[in-house]
Amino acid sequence: MSHVGQISIPATYMRGGTSKGVFFTLNDLPEAARVPGAARDKLLMRVIGSPDPYEKQIDGMGGATSSTSKTVILSKSKSPDHDVDYLFGQVSIDKPYVDWSGNCGNLSAAVGPYAIANGLIDPAKIPENGIAEVRIWQVNINKTIVSQVPIVNGQVQETGDFELDGVTFPAAEIPVAFMEPADGEGAIFPTGNVVxxxxxxxxxxxxxxxxxxxxxxxxxxxxxxxxxxxxxxxxxxxxxxxxxxxxxxxxxxxxxxxxxxxxxxxxxxxxxxxxxxxxxxxxxxxxxxxxxxxxxxxxxxxxxxxxxxxxxxxxxxxxxxxxxxxxxxxxxxxxxxxxxxxxxxxxxxxxxxxxxxxxxxxxxxxxxxQAVMSRSARVLMEGSVRIPGDSFLMNV
Missing domain, CATH: 3.10.310.10 (Diaminopimelate Epimerase; Chain A, domain 1)
Structure with missing residues (x-):
């Protein structure tokens, strides 16, 4: 019996705040996964190692917790008021689905650094030394996030002395502002009551x-x-x-x-x-x-x-x-x-x-x-992930 070999997809494994996930640039994905749908979901589940009835995600990049079963897809923004479009997928550990219903605020801190390092931001907006302001369009909830990314010698500064409870080691501080953060177009209080x-x-x-x-x-x-x-x-x-x-x-x-x-x-x-x-x-x-x-x-x-x-x-x-x-x-x-x-x-x-x-x-x-808090982010590994080439094909 013949088997389809593995394929390699460019990816970066990043920590953002107290979460970590696999980051992709949209155009690096196989063509079938560049649009929303079952092929994209199956690909991301296979990358993370889900669904896993053992709830360990041993055969994937997930860490068997909600904080580590995450994926991000980024692209240059279609909006002139934003730099990058950010789509977040929360991968279920033991069930066969990806939840696209909300954002990940922790991984939001890693979006700016990834976008800068992977050529998704206009070089004219990146100082040699100082702060690069990255305007992010959060696709899941249609909201703006503004990230202040520290730059040293033209590169994203990742190391520093900012400490974040829940993260073992210090890193560079990244202030993140969530603009008009009411989810979607609804009211802050959907029932009209504070209690x-x-x-x-x-x-x-x-x-x-x-x-x-x-x-x-x-x-x-x-x-x-x-x-x-x-x-x-x-x-x-x-x-x-x-x-x-x-x-x-x-x-x-x-x-x-x-x-x-x-x-x-x-x-x-x-x-x-x-x-x-x-x-x-x-x-x-x-x-x-x-x-x-x-x-x-x-x-x-x-x-x-x-x-x-x-x-x-x-x-x-x-x-x-x-x-x-x-x-x-x-x-x-x-x-x-x-x-x-x-x-x-x-x-x-x-x-x-x-x-x-x-x-x-x-x-x-x-x-x-707006709501503002400071987080940190760091690249853990970069290169590519490998998955069986037929794991996301719809006719298999």
Whole structure:
């Protein structure tokens, strides 16, 4: 029996914030995968090593967590107001699909450096030394991201002394601004309320803030579901009943937000919405052993991604936290003390993070002009990935 050999596709493996993924330039993909559809999805799943019933992704580039099962496709922007178009695909670990419903805020920090290094940015915009501003069009949610990339001797600066909780080693700081981060064209609060009563079978009626900013997110109070907000991954991810409860909350929140029409659609939309639980500031020991003091944070937040508690905080969820904190009366704002604010520092399983956001009320609707946070990014490996040549062909 004959078998089709492997093909080689130019790619770069990058860390961005507390995530990492495989980056491609659109025109480097096989022709069938340059357009949305089943061929592209099958190719990306094979690159990452999904679907894998063992949930290890041994035969691919994925790292068997939501933070490491990610892909990015970049191209020169079709918009004169932007430099690069950025498409993000969250690859399911154990199921055969790629979720295109949202952005990855962490990998957003790696988009500018990749675009510069791979010739997607006009050389005239890149200083010999200084900061290159890269305007990114986020294709998944049709929003603008502005990245400030440090340049030394005409090249992207990757090393530095900026420390980011959840990342072991320091690197160069990259400030990232998410412009008007309400997801898509919808309102920040799809129900029109800063707090809703969300009825969840088997759980009860929960107070919830349902927000579209950065990424659609369902915020609930930790104490309402029996938690303190200081939990680490093992307290949640080893508890199958807890994970089932959070998925039920997520599904009902998705229906209430209008993201899906029926509960059974939630299974094929794992990337959004996120579920997060919040509590007032408290001291705890982070997963690294670092002490997090209640005196240095405004609240604690824990968030789930792709069905598991995240080891730190998703970048887009951090935008949602900053946006919600800026609007008085949300559960996030109340957990942080209830006062008006333009920045918030929250504790997460790996440490703490500060994010800024400015809210305003216009014609009776809340809006966020931008949310800003600092991340870092680094190339881990570059060259090409190899996959069986028939793994994405539709007639196989």
């Amino acid at each position: 809703d009563d969300l009825e969840v079978p088997g759980v009860g009626v929960l107070k919830a803030t349902l927000i579209n900013a950065g990424i659609p997110t369902v915020f609930i109070n930790a104490q309402d579901i029996g938690y303190t907000g200081c939990e680490l991954q093992e307290a949640i991810n080893s508890d199958t009943k807890a994970l089932a409860m959070f998925e039920t909350i997520r599904a009902h929140g998705a229906v209430r937000m209008g993201l899906i029409k029926h509960l059974d659609e939630a299974a094929s939309r794992q990337h959004t919405p996120k579920v997060a639980f919040v509590a007032p500031p408290a001291s705890y020991t982070a997963s690294s052993g670092k002490a997090v003091s209640a005196d240095n944070i405004d609240l604690v937040v824990r968030a789930l991604s792709m069905g598991k508690l995240h080891h730190a905080m998703m970048g887009t969820a951090a935008v949602a936290i900053g946006a919600a904190a800026a609007i008085q009366g949300t559960l996030v704002n109340l957990a942080a003390g209830g006062e008006a604010r333009e920045a918030v520092t929250f504790g997460h399983p790996s440490g703490a993070l500060r994010v800024g956001a400015k809210a305003s009320l216009a014609d009776g609707r809340w809006q966020i002009d």
